[in-house]
Amino acid sequence: MRIVVADDAVLLREGLVRLLAEDGHEVVAAVGDGPTLVEAVLRHRPDVSVVDVRMPPTHTDEGLRAAITARSQLPGAPMLVLSQYVEASYAADLLADGAGAVGYLLKDRVARVEEFLDGLARVARGATVLDPQVVAQLLTGRRRESALARLTAREREILALIAEGHSNAAIARRLVVSASAVEKHIGNVFTKLGLPPDDARHRRVLAVLAYLRA
Structure with a gap:
């Protein structure tokens, strides 16, 4: 698959690039902020993008907003968003356009390489993938x-x-x-x-x- 990676943390970004390359994928762009993510998605039209929720300048939800902006300009562009914490509203915002091809996983999931790559592939195929911890929180609440x-x-x-x-x-x-x-x-x-x-x-x-x- 052709993939765009967006994360302002250089070590994590480069780690994702290496992980994806070792699995046979092509990372067509690796960026560190929201506007550059939108530009990369529109330019490369990747099979899927991996996006950190928190990016500059405020490190709140710029990555999420950039992913939503990219999808508004390129409808259905597959996005897998990574977050440090469970935040169900982020998943709801991603799903709001009803187009699918989105995922919301906790960053811990990346360490479970097979689960992460499986989720990434499913998002690329058009599925909706939520982290089991997100689902568990929704069930208990x-x-x-x-x-x-x-x-x-x-x-x-x-x-x-x-x-x-x-x-x-x-x-x-x-x-x-x-x-x-x-x-x-x-x-x-x-x-x-x-x-x-x-x-x-x-x-x-x-x-x-x-x-x-x-």
Whole structure:
């Protein structure tokens, strides 16, 4: 894959470049601030970009905002955002355009190389990938009056796995159920969340967005 890396920390940026190169990918640009990220994405049109949430000048959410800006100018541009801390609102902001092809992972996940590379590949293919710790926090903090209260325990479990970016087949293997059973549960989730028939991937993104916002 052709990849853009954006992180103002030189050591981490160069470490990512080396890791990706060793896995056979081409890093077409490695940048350290938001405006340069937007320029690099528009110029190179990479298969996916890896972006740190915090970049100059304030080191709050400039990386996230730059990723969103790049996607507004190049719709659907795949973005994998890395963060030091769990912040569900960041994931919701990324998903807001409903286009998918976004990921939000904690930086600790990079140390688990296979998990990181797998998540990166799924984002590049158009999936939505949320860090399991983000999903766990959402589950423990869920309010009873949430729209998700209408879902059964199994349906919530499947929605959480969708949020982590797993395919129907992967969910079926993990839960040791048939693919048809997973499809039925997902159909129930869409219905209960009031998501009308549409492109299947688009509805998955909207379901995850509802999950984040509830």
